[in-house]
Amino acid sequence: MAKQKNRPSLFLEGGALLFDRTWVPKQLLEPGKITARAIARTEVLMGCQAAGIAPQDLAAGSDFLRTLEKETGLRWLSANLVDPGTGQPLFTPFLITEAGTLRIGVVGLSAPPPATVEPSDAWQVVDWRKILPPLVQTLEKETDMIILLSSYPPAENEEIARSFDALHILLQAGHGTANMAPKNINNTLILQTGSRGKYLGMLEINWNSSKKWGRSLKELLRETTRQQDRISWQIGRLKKRYPADVLATNSRYRELVRQLRETEEKLRQLEQRKKQGRLEFCSFTNRFIALKPNIPQDPRVQEIIDEARRAANRLNREIARAERRRPAAKMAISAPVQALRSLSGWKTCRTCHPQQTSFWQQTGHARAWQSLEEKNQQHNPTCQKCHVTLPSYSLDPQLTRAILVRMDSELKNVGCEACHGPARRHGNTPDQFKPTLPGEATCRQCHQGDHDDNFVFADKIQRIRCPTTKNP
Numbered sequence: 001m002a003k004q005k006n007r008p009s010l011f012l013e014g015g016a017l018l019f020d021r022t023w024v025p026k027q028l029l030e031p032g033k034i035t036a037r038a039i040a041r042t043e044v045l046m047g048c049q050a051a052g053i054a055p056q057d058l059a060a061g062s063d064f065l066r067t068l069e070k071e072t073g074l075r076w077l078s079a080n081l082v083d084p085g086t087g088q089p090l091f092t093p094f095l096i097t098e099a100g101t102l103r104i105g106v107v108g109l110s111a112p113p114p115a116t117v118e119p120s121d122a123w124q125v126v127d128w129r130k131i132l133p134p135l136v137q138t139l140e141k142e143t144d145m146i147i148l149l150s151s152y153p154p155a156e157n158e159e160i161a162r163s164f165d166a167l168h169i170l171l172q173a174g175h176g177t178a179n180m181a182p183k184n185i186n187n188t189l190i191l192q193t194g195s196r197g198k199y200l201g202m203l204e205i206n207w208n209s210s211k212k213w214g215r216s217l218k219e220l221l222r223e224t225t226r227q228q229d230r231i232s233w234q235i236g237r238l239k240k241r242y243p244a245d246v247l248a249t250n251s252r253y254r255e256l257v258r259q260l261r262e263t264e265e266k267l268r269q270l271e272q273r274k275k276q277g278r279l280e281f282c283s284f285t286n287r288f289i290a291l292k293p294n295i296p297q298d299p300r301v302q303e304i305i306d307e308a309r310r311a312a313n314r315l316n317r318e319i320a321r322a323e324r325r326r327p328a329a330k331m332a333i334s335a336p337v338q339a340l341r342s343l344s345g346w347k348t349c350r351t352c353h354p355q356q357t358s359f360w361q362q363t364g365h366a367r368a369w370q371s372l373e374e375k376n377q378q379h380n381p382t383c384q385k386c387h388v389t390l391p392s393y394s395l396d397p398q399l400t401r402a403i404l405v406r407m408d409s410e411l412k413n414v415g416c417e418a419c420h421g422p423a424r425r426h427g428n429t430p431d432q433f434k435p436t437l438p439g440e441a442t443c444r445q446c447h448q449g450d451h452d453d454n455f456v457f458a459d460k461i462q463r464i465r466c467p468t469t470k471n472p
Helices: 026-045 062-072 128-142 154-163 217-241 251-276 299-325 330-341 346-352 354-360 364-374 397-405 416-420 424-428 457-464
Strands: 050-052 094-099 102-109 145-150 169-172 180-185 188-192 199-206 283-290
Touching: 026 062, 026 299, 050 102, 050 145, 094 128, 102 128, 128 145, 128 154, 145 154, 154 169, 154 180, 154 188, 180 283, 188 199, 217 251, 299 397, 330 397, 346 354, 346 416, 346 424, 354 416
Parallel strands: 102 145, 145 169, 169 188
Antiparallel strands: 094 102, 180 188, 199 283
């Protein structure tokens, strides 16, 4: 609910806030915690009353999440995340809060982690079928509305909605669907907003004691009146074009007359319902607000973000330095070295392809590393891989990390070989080894999801395609 027109408000997060994956490599964990703390502080500053717990939020462990709750005050909710030994909830299962005159129950529900994540000795996820029924039964008696924060997959959330008549809103988190229009399943609105802070989802609610979602009487009257006017206009046109005896056998005219009678009867019933003062359904309007970079940031929020970026960047820089200094076994060091040796760098490409190189230097790809430096993220390995020239985007994360810390400055941009593949052999024997032509799959390695949600390959390829060499 949004605080607009003096309406009471409630700000909730479904979960999947802290990390973008369920498992974080050890070398990225501490920088990730810095970012997680900044996110939690920002959420509290913006007035978030509670957040659900998704598997992504547990990437640093349940102890870190409890510490974060104490440090920042952000309340985490999960009814089915329990201690394996005692079976007791590790976090607050639900809360009852107020918005205006409404008492609202908010329940957290955590999805189990993927099978690729090793089981934890510190926490266990209990099936929602065992946990939810008694909770919903209790909250139904004590509250006017029940909201569920769930990180279960969409199909599972729909099953949950079908299982409970008293569940009114289900805020879904942690899955690919972004900015999903509200979906009414068994009187439960299932919602999801885009992740990583790119959008703010706003649901404005008109709630009453019916506790049933439906369209408002005012809206139905307006729509039916418009329908009546449209049908009457079409009938009028036919009457002007044809005499009465022709219209009597005209199938289109007869169908319109039938529709007009039905619409008039519907209007009569709606007007009668209005006079009787019968209870209306609960209604809502939904919208997503794009939090564009050009929107002024709250100074307090911006201070938290800047501080976290500087701290994480410093830590990532120290980790990279330590990794470069650390003695490594011959076999361990050979893989990144061999991978780097397969690359030539854009300066070598320029020797034979000056026209194409000049064009590339005018594109954003040539300034990719500079854009990281401007945001103080040049030591963030999560960002680095899409702002440099790697021999392949499908490398093992540990190998990618080893390559990044040993990378020459000439490769710190999205150079020719980022699209056309390693070119060392092509440079040595051009006729024998030809560079590859990039397709949409190549671009989608970086231009996807949260990093570029408006990517259209056919449009973008026209902007960055190298010019063909013209013969003199």
